[in-house]
Structure formats: structure tokens, C-alpha cells
Amino acid sequence: MTTASPAPAPGAPDRPEPARGLTEIADIVTPFAVRAAATLRLADHIAAGRTRLPDLAEAAGADPQALARLLHFLICRDIFAEPEPGTYALTELAGELLADHPANLRQWLDADEVAGRLDTTFPHLVDAVRSGTPVYEKVHGASFWADLGASPARTESFDRLMAQVSQSTRGIGTTYDWSDIRHVVDVGGGTGALLREILQAHPRLRGTVADQAGSVAEARRYLAGHGLGDRADAAVHDMFDHLPPGADAYLLSRVLADWDDESAVRILRTCAAAVPEQGRVLIAERVLPGEPAPGTPETAEDVAETRRLTSHDLRMLVLLGGRKRSVAQYAQLADRAGLGLTASDRLPGGATVMEFRPLRP
Template sequence: MTTASDSAPVRPDAPEPSRGLTEIADIVTPFAVRAAATLRLADHIAAGHTRLPDLAEVAGADPQALARLLRFLTCRDIFAEPEPGTYALTELAGELLSGHPANLRQWLDADEVAGRLDTTFPYLVDAVRSGTPVHEKVHGAPFWADLGASPARTESFDRLMAQVSQSTRGIGTVYDWAGVRHVVDVGGGTGALLREILQAHPHLRGTVADQAGSVAEARRYLAAHGLGDRADAAVHDMFDHLPAADACLLSRVLADWDDESAERILRTCAAAVPEGGRVLIAERVLPGEPAPGTPDTAEDLAETRRLTSHDLRMLVLLGGRKRSVADYARLAGRAGLTLHTSHRLPGGATVMEFRSGSTP
């Protein structure tokens, strides 16, 4: 019987492909790691289920198929096999434990919302060709509509975003809130970020402006933290109208949108604040161009790698994009806003302060 690989012509002088590029392009490894995360193999092994039959039973897997998966992963030092049919954790496998601070297992779990999002990536080439998201093509609805259609997906997504929100940690203390009396957190979700700000500045009042489901939760959350007298939440469309305030905060919002949509949001914010009022953008930003003759630092390169990965996620899922401070300044300028200051936060995001109707 002839197989596809048997029939492929082989040139005796054909060069071997680059091993490095082959490993980078390998599609099996990322899915094998996701299978291990979904089956919670690290958790089960840590709990003492180290022998194959026991591990397969507790993981709900076929023993022979699981052995093949683990053979693949142990060859790559993701798990260890100290003796035949007995498995142990390596340092890498330890990062798949549910209790690990990085919470990587949840991001790799194929049964969670993150796994659903990952299924859009086989259509990356379509997104690159069109410049538009492909989530609807894969799942039958745009990202936000698909998410809202399932309480389970919404709950899974909220848990993921609770981890992402750590990037804005410190905004209540690093940024100078003097002169602000009322801040509107646009798309503020459950109100966790507004709580951090208000607790650090007793003179401030705040409003979460979001969709109905988030607003109800934000009201409960803020009241539970003793802020019911200084904070509220209200349903508002950030493309249309926002309540009047001294400052509008857009934390991890604009990266979800293309330039045209982001500019509309910024115009709505500019209309909600007085002359000289503040519009604050808090996002992880792409590093700017280094000065001539100054190479990128290792930290800049590592951050760029992370953010370019997030940038492609924004493309396939939402049509949004990651931007640099200069990108945001140009975008905000078209909405009548001028960059005043920017500060890097301890969590990794940058808070950029723009002023309405002001000059540099």
C-alpha cells in the first residue's frame, strides 16, 4: 500500500530544513501541551497518580493514547518518566499546576474559553489577507456576541481577565489623581480597578460605565467593598454618550478596536470631560523606536515578543491592535486630545494622560 509520504518525490540533493524553524513551526507541541493542561495531568501527578493506569483513570483518558501523549511530552522534558510507566513533574510541568501563580493551565485548557479562542488561529491567514477578524467565521458570531451567549464562557472569560488586570496594578498610587474629583471607568467591568483608585484617594468619586450585565455586578462589587457612597455603575454606550466627569479612564479597552472605532470612543470621552479635562488610556504598549545607535534592550525585545503575540490575537478575534505611545498620541490627536504625561505601572501597563482642548 502506498501512502502519501511514500509517494512524495525525494531529491537526493535536497537540503534538510532548518531544525530551528521546523521546531518553531511545529503544530503538534502546542496542542500536546494543551491536551496535558486540559486533562490536568500535572495536578493528577502531583496528587500521587503517577502510574499510567491510575493516571489514565483519574484523567478520563484511554491508557494507550495517554502513554503516547506522555511519550511525546517526556521527549521534550515537559514531563519525566523516572521508570517505565511512572511519570513525574519537571520544572516546566510544574507551570501547568492549577495553583501556579502564572495560572497558565487555565489559558491552555481546551475546555475553557481560551481554548475556544485558540481555534480561530488556523484562519490567521484569512485575517491577514482581509485585515478583519475571523471569530465570526469560526464560531458563527462576533467575539462579544458569542461570549455573551454563554454564561459559562462569560464566567471563564472573567476569570482570565482577572489575571490580565494585574497589568494595571499601581494605577491608584503611581498616577497623580490630584485635581480629579470624579472619574468614569469606561468599560470598567466589575469595578475592581475603580475600587483600587477610590480606596487610594478618598476625595474621589467614580462611575463604572459598561453594559448591563457588568453594571449589575459592579454595583454589587463596589457596595461590598464599602464604596457605595462614592461609586456607582451605569449602562452607557461608549460609542455614543458617557456621563460628565473630570476624567475618563480607558483601561485595556482600545486594544480591542480598530483605529476608526478607537477614535470614536476617544471622541465620546473627550465630549464627557470639560476643557482641559483628562482622558486616561491604560494599556500595555509596544516599545517605541530606540534612539539612533541605541539597540533594543533584552527587556524591550521580550516585551515586544509578548505584545506581538497579543497583537495577532486582537487581529483574529476582534480586529483590534496593540499600539505604541506614539500610536495612541496620533489616534487621540484626531479626537482633539493632546498627550500630557505617561507613566509605566508596576504591573507592566502604561497610563497615558491626554488633555481635552489643551496644547503641548
């Protein structure tokens, strides 16, 4: 059962909105204070009735006086409320930190989860901007993927985060036209969750997950467990080198944003080498909005989406050296791989499916 975000607590002060200047925007304390609240599960403890400071500190495993100072800081920013001295309550913002909030924000802000490990790379953003290369290995001693694979706990935490991110491709099984496709290869398809959605929507389709050995073993179990063992399989393939040839469609879902342009072109060339003349390569990604037509102002939705994606774009730079792109930028990369854009469709989850077909000589 999902708990709705609570209304401001009774007695919470009605303060005027302060001016938001550059000093406040650049403030480093607030984001880490919010992450501390998320990591200590303060919203959940308060919702469970641990509202008095001694009880809340005990539940959170925190020093009472230090916790009071953290809460005082957050109360001044209307993230928590103190309706009575030493008694704390949730505001609407604090409600977003509840474990069962549909946005699942607490997991992304928890310093003890893999997301917290990702956040520790951002103090080195200037190094990434100067070099144009990721800095994750500089911080953690190994590349992102190697560091993740070295820890089952980090891998499990990352998989839970990605289960939320995968909602961006929700609806791909029904929004895109699969009517003349018999076999689809999900390149870098992980555990097979996206392939499952497609195959369940189209009972005549066959599918293959092409990924690394660890993912392939899990994908086989996952797909068989969902009753798809007769129509779905998984095979070990290096998307930079070789893919099973002859399928009607090769799907790259949330893959290319992890890579720089040259690496992305290499992956697309591997797909182009495998796809038959009448086949297609599909890219599913959240894309940067294109330039509006001359004289047409950007919509509020475009502005909001651009703000979100530019944040993701910097994460890709710092962590992996990848980037967010527009449909036009993906088309330019695909053209270098011998593929031409033929269609694009926005999915209900927010991602866009772009269809590419082999260019004729």
C-alpha cells in the same frame, strides 16, 4: 498555598539541546499536546501522587495507551519525565501547568475553557491577514462578544481569565497622580475592580463605571460589597455615543486595544465630548516599545516585551479586529479626537497610563 515549580525528576535524562530550526518552530503538534496535558490536568494528578500510568489515566479520564503516547511525546521535549518505566514525574516546565502555579498558565491552555475556544480561531489566521478583519464569527457563527454573552459558562471562564490580565494595571491607584481629580469615569469598567483599587487608594475620590447593562448591575453589587456604595456608582452608557459629562477624568483601561483605529477614534471622541476643558482622558494599556534613539540598541527587556505583545497583537486581529499600539500611535489616534498627550507612566503591572487633555482651538 502556591506550589513552586519542581526541579527535574531524579533519573530524568540529560539530553543535549537540539537545534531549533524552522521545522520545530512551525510544529503544530507540540502546542496542542501541551494543551491536552493542561486540559487533562496531568500535572495536578501527578503532583497528587497519581504517577503510575493506570492511576494517571483513571484520574484524567483517558485511554491508558493513548495517554502513554501523549506523555512519551512530551517527555521527549522535557515537559514531563519518566524516572521508571510507566511512572511519571514533573519537570520544571510541567510544574507551570499546576493549577496553583502563580502564572495560571493551565487555565490559558485548557481546551475546555474559553481560552481553548479562542485558540480554535488561529487556523484561520491567514484569512484575517488577507482581509484585515477578525475571523471569530466565521469560526463560531457569532462575533466574539455575542458568542461570549450567549453562554454563562463562557462568560464566567472569560471573567476568570480577565482577572489575571487585569494585573497589568496593578498600581494605577498609587503610580498615577490623582491629587487634583474629584470624579473619575471608568469607561468600559466591567465589574468595577479597577475603580475599586483607585477609590480605595484615594478616599476623597468619587467614581462611575460606564458600561453595558449586564456589567453595570454587577459593578453596582461589587462596589457596594466593598463598602464604596457612597462614592461609586455604575451607569449604562454606549462609549461610541455618549458618556456622563463633566467628570475630571475619563479612564479607558484595556479598552482601545480591542478595536480598530477608526473605532478607537470614535471612542476617544466620545470621551473628548464629555471631558471639561481642564479635565483629562486616561488610556491604560500594555504598549509596544517605541523606537530606540539612533545608536541605542534595544534592551533585552524591550525585546522580550515586544515578543509578548506581538503575540497579543495577532490575537486582537483574529478575535476582534483590534491591535496593540505604541504610545506614539495612541497619541496619533487621540490627536484625531482633539486630545493631546501630556504624560505617560509605566505601572508596576506592566501597563502604561497615558494622559491626554483637550487641545485648545
